[in-house]
Amino acid sequence: MLPEKGLQSVYNWSEEMKVYLASKGQSLWGILSLLVSIPVHFSAAAIDRVSPQESGRLPWNFEARAWRDADRLFRSDPRWLGGDVAYSIDLGHGRVLWLFGDSFIADKPGKTRRQSAFVHNSIAIQTGYDPTHASMKFYWPKTNGEPSEFAANEGEVWLWPEDGVRLGEKLLLFFVRVQSDSSNGSLGFKLVGWTAFLVENPDAQPSAWIMHRLDTPQSPARIIVGSGVIRAGNFLYAFAPAEPSHDDYLLRWPLTAAEEGNLSSPEWWCGGSGWVEQSKLTHPPTPAIPGGSNEFSMIWDSQYNKFFEVESVGFGASDLAIRWADRLEGPWSGTVKIYHPPESDRPNAFVYAGKVHSRLQGADLVVTYVANSTDDKILAKDMSIYYPRFVRLNLSQR
Numbered sequence: 001m002l003p004e005k006g007l008q009s010v011y012n013w014s015e016e017m018k019v020y021l022a023s024k025g026q027s028l029w030g031i032l033s034l035l036v037s038i039p040v041h042f043s044a045a046a047i048d049r050v051s052p053q054e055s056g057r058l059p060w061n062f063e064a065r066a067w068r069d070a071d072r073l074f075r076s077d078p079r080w081l082g083g084d085v086a087y088s089i090d091l092g093h094g095r096v097l098w099l100f101g102d103s104f105i106a107d108k109p110g111k112t113r114r115q116s117a118f119v120h121n122s123i124a125i126q127t128g129y130d131p132t133h134a135s136m137k138f139y140w141p142k143t144n145g146e147p148s149e150f151a152a153n154e155g156e157v158w159l160w161p162e163d164g165v166r167l168g169e170k171l172l173l174f175f176v177r178v179q180s181d182s183s184n185g186s187l188g189f190k191l192v193g194w195t196a197f198l199v200e201n202p203d204a205q206p207s208a209w210i211m212h213r214l215d216t217p218q219s220p221a222r223i224i225v226g227s228g229v230i231r232a233g234n235f236l237y238a239f240a241p242a243e244p245s246h247d248d249y250l251l252r253w254p255l256t257a258a259e260e261g262n263l264s265s266p267e268w269w270c271g272g273s274g275w276v277e278q279s280k281l282t283h284p285p286t287p288a289i290p291g292g293s294n295e296f297s298m299i300w301d302s303q304y305n306k307f308f309e310v311e312s313v314g315f316g317a318s319d320l321a322i323r324w325a326d327r328l329e330g331p332w333s334g335t336v337k338i339y340h341p342p343e344s345d346r347p348n349a350f351v352y353a354g355k356v357h358s359r360l361q362g363a364d365l366v367v368t369y370v371a372n373s374t375d376d377k378i379l380a381k382d383m384s385i386y387y388p389r390f391v392r393l394n395l396s397q398r
Contacts, residue, residue: 058336058398059397059398060304060395060396060397060398061395061396061398062322062336062338062393062394062395063393063394063396064320064338064339064367064391064392064393064394065391065392066342066389066390066391066392067131067132067362067363067366067390067391067392068390069132070131070132070362070390071387071388071389071390073126073131073134073136073390074136074387074388075387076135076136077136077137077138078106078109078110079105079106079107079108079109079111079138080103080104080105080106080122080124080138081103081104081105081106081111081112081113081116081383081386082103082104082113082383082385082386082387083100083101083102083103083104083122083386083387083388084100084101084102084103084352084353084370084372084386084388085099085100085101085121085160085161085295085353085370086098086099086100086353086355086368086370086388087099087161087162087163087164087297087355088126088355088357088358088359088360089163089164089165089166089171089173090166090358090359091125091166091171091202091203092166092203093203094127094128094129095125095126095127096125096126096127096129096134096357096359096360097123097124097125097126097164097171097202098123098124098125098126098136099121099123099161099162099164099173100121100122100123100124100161101120101121101160101161102118102119102120102121102160103118103119103120103121103122103140104116104117104118104386105117105119105122105140105147106147107145107146107147112380112381113379113380113381113383114380116147117146117147117148119140119147119148119149120149120153120158120159120160120178121149121150121151121158121159121160121161121175122138122139122140122149122150123138123139123140123150123206124136124137124138124139125137125139125205125206129359129360129361130360130361130362131360131362131366131390132362139205139206139207141207150206151173151175151197154177156179156180157177157178157179157192158177158178158179159175159176159177159178159195160175160176160178161173161174161175162174162175162176162194162224162225162226162227162229163226163227163228163229163238163297164229165229165230165231165236166202167231167236167255167258167259168259169200169201169202169203170198170199170200170202170259170261171198171199171202172196172197172198172199172229172236172258172261173196173197173198173199174194174195174196174225174226174229174238175194175195175196175197175226176191176193176194176224176226177191177192177193177194177195178190178191178192179192191222191224191243193216193218193219193224194216194219194224194225194226195213195214195216196213196214196216196226196263197211197212197213197214198211198212198214198261199211200212212261214261214262214263215263215264216263216264217263217264217265217266217278219240220268220278220281220284220285222242222243222244223240223241223242223249224240224241224242224243225238225240225251225266226238226239226240227239227240227241227248227293227294227295227296227297228248228296228297228298228309230298230299230300230307230328231255232300232328234254234255235252235253235254235255236252236253236254236255236258237250237251237252237328238250238251238252239288239289239296239298241292241293241294241295242287243294245291246291246292246293246294247287247289247290247291247292248287248288248289248290248292248293249268249269249285249286249287249288250268250269250285250288250328250329251266251267251268251269251278251285252266252267252269252275253265253266253267265277265278265279266278268281268285269285269286269288269329270283270285270286271286272286273286288328288329288330288332289309289323289330289332292311292332293311293312293313295311295312295352295353295354296309296310296311296354296355297309297310297355297356297357298310298356299356299357299358299365300358301364301365303364304324304395305326306324306325306326307324307325307326307327307328308322308323308324308356308365309322309323309324309325309332309356310322310354310355310356310365310367311323311335311354312351312352312353312354312369313335313337313354314344316344316349316350316351316374317344317345317349317351318341318344318351318352318354319337319338319339319340319341319344320337320338320339320340320341320354320367320369320391321335321336321337321338321354322335322336322338322356322365322393323335323336338393339367339391339393341369341371341389343371343385343389344371346373348373348374348375348378349371349373349374350371350372350373350374351369351370351371351372352369352370352372353368353369353370353388354367354368354369355367355368355369356393362392363392363393363394364393364394364395365393365394365395366390366391366392366393367390367391367392367393368388368389368390368391369388369389369391370386370387370388370389371385371386371389372385372386373385
């Protein structure tokens with residue numbers, strides 16, 4: 001059960017916090033993206049297009065539509081009452097792993113969010129690649145008879161999910177480590193590093209997974225590894241956002257090392273110096289995406305021969321945006337807004353967690369976001385929010 005004070009401690013986004021964000025340029029990990037983007041005109045409708053003034057500069061026409069028929073997937077278990085983050089990983093053979101952040105889980109159907117357990121991460125397995133026809137099964141362990149985290153807390157440190165990837169017969173998952181912070185001027189938590197797990201048998205049901213926590217090197221400065229994880233050539237690449245700059249750095253490992261769970265010696269992209277082993281760094285790495293985002297995902301699209309990245313831009317009443325590049329190292333385009341979530345027009349809007357999903361079918365690009373509220377009372381009662389929402393994004397060459 002989550003006591004009222006517990007709910008408020010996580011979701012009471014006060015005016016003080018907003019003032020702090022504005023004064024410090026800080027962001028809430030995983031949900032705030034304060035970015036400068038290409039100016040785009042939006043209508044109030046659920047379909048948003050690039051304005052005629054901007055469209056002449058873009059290589060594609062974008063059309064994004066809400067995909068309400070697919071949204072039912074996240075509501076298929078009456079005990080799972082919502083969660084954010086929503087990374088997806090193709091496990092092969094029609095199975096997709098979903099990773100969620102802070103989640104409400106009831107011990108039986110019919111409970112409200114206030115009557116539910118509040119856990120910092122949960123997972124689900126989707127069967128079928130088209131969300132409108134797929135099924136979903138959620139998984140969580142129990143501790144003392146109550147729902148608990150899939151990736152267990154480390155004492156006072158909890159884990160929020162990042163991205164991951166299937167590597168041959170194994171599965172690699174990244175997490176950010178988080179701790180409460182009651183110091184003056186804080187947002188109530190602080191990031192204390194990152195970690196990763198290797199799953200030996202991802203073809204089994206998650207309740208039978210054999211997971212090993214990996215030794216991970218300390219990152220330079222305030223850089224958290226695991227946003228935007230992707231295979232390319234003979235390497236596994238991972239983006240690493242830095243706080244508070246939102247610069248996105250890039251590191252990589254040989255696939256052979258990553259498949260064995262050896263993440264001890266990454267190479268960092270250093271611009272003109274190329275790729276440099278972490279042990280040989282003599283200066284900070286070079287951002288692959290300067291002034292980027294702290295939460296996003298990306299795919300390689302063989303039809304357009306581009307890497308596409310999707311993120312949320314703005315604070316509170318945010319929009320979905322896309323950028324692209326020929327190489328992971330860049331240069332990356334600026335962000336182009338592609339969709340205005342209708343929830344961003346509500347009072348106390350808090351919309352974030354924009355992602356693109358590589359294997360899902362039903363559009364050129366399948367995108368999700370999460371709508372929340374800055375009012376914890378609304379979050380507790382309004383069951384139309386705090387479930388991921390699907391968007392269908394189609395591109396046409398100009």
